[in-house]
Amino acid sequence: MSKNVVFPYVTFNRFIDESTIKKLCLFYDNIFISEGRFNIISDINTKEVTEENYSLHYEKAVWDFLKDNNVVKEYPYLKEKFDSSNEDVTELTTQLKSLFEKERSKKNWPKTPTEEQLKEMKEEYFNHFFLSHDISIRLDSIHLNKLDNTSEFYPVLRTADTLKSDTKKEQIIQFILNDIPEPDYNTSWDHIIEYRSDESVRNKYLALMNWVNKAANSNLRLSELKDEYDFLYSDYMQQFKLHKMKYNNSKLEVILSSTINFIANISTGNYVSSLKDLFQFNIKNATLLQEESKIPGKEIAYIYHTKMKFGK
Structure with missing residues (x-):
């Protein structure tokens, strides 16, 4: 809705x-x-x-x-x-x-x-x-x-x-x-429209709206819902920072490993192994991104990322 x-x-x-x-x-x-x-x-x-x-x-x-x-x-x-x-x-x-x-x-x-x-x-x-x-x-x-x-x-x-x-x-x-x-x-209007149109951002927005709908139908008082919201936000912020550190370190490791193996295999004419290394890089990258969707507090992830994007 x-x-x-x-x-x-x-x-x-x-x-x-x-x-x-x-x-x-x-x-x-x-x-x-x-x-x-x-x-x-x-x-x-x-x-x-x-x-x-x-x-x-x-x-x-x-x-x-x-x-x-x-x-x-x-x-x-x-x-x-x-x-x-x-x-x-x-x-x-x-x-x-x-x-x-x-x-x-x-x-x-x-x-x-x-x-x-x-x-x-x-x-x-x-x-x-x-x-x-x-x-x-x-x-x-x-x-x-x-x-x-x-x-x-x-x-x-x-x-x-x-x-x-x-x-x-x-x-x-x-x-x-x-x-x-x-x-x-x-902040340009093009920038805002681009942000709204991003599929990942849209999914986070829908998750937030889903939480709003569930919260509105719950038996919790408004003050209790505000406490829950604050907790979810704080939890997500901390977990996302840890995930980002892990993501950056893992990505660097994957890039270095894949690049070295790729160059070595190309130099020896082992093209099949080179393609496997590149494929493995994509799999690990996708796995790291998938882990982000499981971070606690993801219901309010849209707020966090919007603040990071447009906050002063």
């Missing part, structure tokens, strides 16, 4: 969400964004690149690249998201209506506000802006989960008021997501 995130994309005067999106790419299968949120940059390619709109051109290029690589997916406006007997939907819809009513009845600010009043106005505006977007994203996530029983959709929220995690799985995913490194600004 794929794990997807529903992202409340908003266009600012610069691409402030890029690092966050890179991090989300390392944890979720896909990033879902409402198609209407791309309206501002949809026709930017028809405009000449200037210093003022350079960021929008760059954003458009990034989103197009991620769409082409099947990382970002668009979904239409979900008007049906309000039609439900679901308690969460009812509560969120009520919150959204309350916000709009509050906006209409907000106090009148002076035409020439003081610096303190101006600061308060900005805080009120952005709180209302992001809170309404977060509620909408939560409604979208609930409806997308309803439409697709083979996938899971989790909202990305910008305000503390909507950071509500009811299920154990959501809470598990949150503390694991906190452990995912945020790639450096200079």
